[in-house]
Amino acid sequence: MTNSINSLPAEKRKMNWRLQGACSTHPEPDIWHATGSTAQSRSDLDEALALCNGCPVREACLDWALTNREAYGLWGGLTEAERRRILRIRIAGGESERRRGGRPLAACGTPSAYDRHVKLGEPIDDACRAAHTRASAEKRARASQQKPTSLEALFKAHTKRLYGGHLAWTGPVKPSFKGRSYNPKQVAFIIDRGREPVGRVLNDCGNSECVLPAHVADEAERHPTATKQLAA
Incomplete structure (x- = not known):
């Protein structure tokens, strides 16, 4: 070819x-x-x-x-x-040698060697399997230790852009920050408005999963007149 x-x-x-x-x-x-x-x-x-x-x-x-x-x-x-x-x-069967040249092959007993065995369909030795297990555990531990330093950081770490200008939440259903639980729309509202929401935070863009701050509003913004009357 x-x-x-x-x-x-x-x-x-x-x-x-x-x-x-x-x-x-x-x-x-x-x-x-x-x-x-x-x-x-x-x-x-x-x-x-x-x-x-x-x-x-x-x-x-x-x-x-x-x-x-x-x-x-x-x-x-x-x-x-x-x-x-x-x-x-x-x-x-010994009819062909393993690939030579380029970067040297990682030694067995390392995560890279485990990945190579999997990719080539080779038998996986105990040392490589153990190295893979250790590396996976260390990766999970590092991820759990990387806690967000602010609600804004939490929001950025767990959202992704969608077609049509929407924003999807990819994190836990009830994200937690400094011992307090929120729902994703509440987080979007707080980091954008700089205040706690009044009542429920809903979106008005037609996409029920969207958490774009510009697409969400609390009770005070959806019904400003009624909210002022209740406050009075």
Whole structure:
């Protein structure tokens, strides 16, 4: 699988197996990198597979991809997952060496080695499994210790933008700050208005989950006249 090289002379194309691939003259080389489950992606992948199956240099293409551990795209008619399976079998049988060069492989007994074993489908030794368990526990401990220093920090840490200008709450249902529990809309109101809300805080944007401060209001803002009369 190569990119389009139509501009090269015919004699130069004969010098390299890549230049003889069925994909080398295709107007849309991206179909060899089709991903996803949409009908269009599936159609692109089927087209690429059909071209690979009839390609005169399919074996050379696949051999190159396996030798160089090509991680992405369709090569020699095989997907990334299919090539990884072949490599695992070859490595297990001693027919192929583990990848050399680049950064040295992390030693067993480290979280990185555990991740490598999982990615390559290799057996996971006890030392790597223990290292992964320790790293996960330490990560959870660090997260629990990083308590927000203000309601504003709490709000920023647990919100995300939505399409249409809305803001979604991603944190706990009843966030707590300095021993007091709030609901997300109350937090949004307080950090924006600088005061405690009167009555319930609701939004008026049509998205019941939205916590954008500009979209929420308390009883005093929704019914200002009635609130003033009750206060009097």
